[in-house]
Amino acid sequence: MFTLDLISLTLSQREAPGLRIEIIEGLQTRRGSTLVKRGFAHMLKHGVVMDVTNVEQAQIAEDAGAVGVMVLDKLPYDVRKAGGVARTASLKVIEEVLDHVTIPVMAKCRIGHTWEAKVLEESGVDMIDESEVLTPADEERHIWKWDFTTPFVCGARDLGEALRRIEEGASMIRTKGEPGTGNVAEAVKHMRILNNELRKIVVLYEEGDEQELVRAARDLRVSYELVLETARIRRLPVVNFAAGGIATPADAALMMSLGCDGVFVGSGIFKSSDPRARAEAIVIATTYWDKPDIVAEAQKMVDETKAMSGLDLKTLELRMQERGTG
């Protein structure tokens, strides 16, 4: 046996309700174990998950090479415009998408809305996004995700948020960025903060400074055990994607170059007027991000005049990233 320092299972040996043990043909099987849930996210790596609102969009995404689709009632850009309370997508649409694509299907639930998540788990989605794009249902706490067999992805702006979500059972993290803006600046900022904070605890670990690591855990508001494990493996113990404002192939390549494992594209594709070409181009740029000539080819496939018009972050009334930071 060797230890694979990419998929960490520390803090995960607990027997939570999400773990289902069954006997099939005399053999014990374990569904919803941490390895099965985190492992699912590992299969998405180097891929693009696309926001869709109906079956047609889901099929365009699949044809373009999306590694998964995220079903929403409205794209984040339209959530901003519509105002009011944003809730999980209609189950009828989710079920239709489940029946028509072969790639993983995800859906968003409101932060802290355990029962929206239970409903999504029943519908059979492959992953649940406890998302700040929707109106939070609990201002104090997130869902206790160990109770679910279905894996969760959660947003984070820094290392503390990411680790707190992991401690609650998240199997995957994504940067929050600022959803629905077509502006990549916040995603870049969140990824850089995370990398810098990670680097700090790695140095403390390598110097064997236990006292400062304990202090770091207090500042991050997570257990010392999780901080230690993260520092030891020199990365988040779960897969980490970029999200929130990615709109072009070059945006996706930029995020990959910052060390993300893959990208989510929300409004960027279906709020543009060239969704088919753009979806395909973003997929190509995500895989070939380290080959600038191929990223240039991908960038040529899209037309800047057809990109979604971005939003200036300074004039935003609603900053979705400030939801669910506790």
Next chain:
Amino acid sequence: MEVKVGIASFQGDVEEHLAATREALKKLGVKGLVATVKLPEEIESVDAVIIPGGESTVMGRLSSYKKSLDVLKRRIDEGLPVLGTCAGLILLAKRVYDRIVGETGQPVLGVLNILVERNTYGRQRDSFEAQIDVPPLGLNNFRAVFIRAPGILETESDVEILAYFAKRPVAVRQESILGTTFHPELSGSTAFHEELVRLAMGYRSR
């Protein structure tokens, strides 16, 4: 002699295979190099290749983009050893369909003589881990992780079955082609990677 193992890195759990292959080389005491490969010229330079887990439709698409899929197919036809796990196995298979949507018409290599059903156990909530035996590789109670795993429904006579789960084949070999429906790269054993390195050494010294 130094062997070079390439990890086809279009999409999926590439780094896990990099780590497992490096560990396998170390265990066998074999001098070697492990590198990610995407472009045709990169694929031309390796002595064995691994197609990781991920989404087979995405890998098929992205490997067709620069004609890497054609190069890969030609080299495997010429005897290049290959290990495909989960999506990698689907990409190797001669025939593929999906449990829900049926014919997928996705680009595949079509070099492994099996019929594969995608998502055979269902969706992610039906994904599981179980302990299985792989007698030809000397593995007992091996921790096998099945993630939205495919099923091998038919095998032709030249395909050797290495392991079963619930009476169905889950690991197969056809000459220098190794395929699993589960993810050995996630479970901390390097037996499959060691087997591939051995095949790569044989291939290199032809």
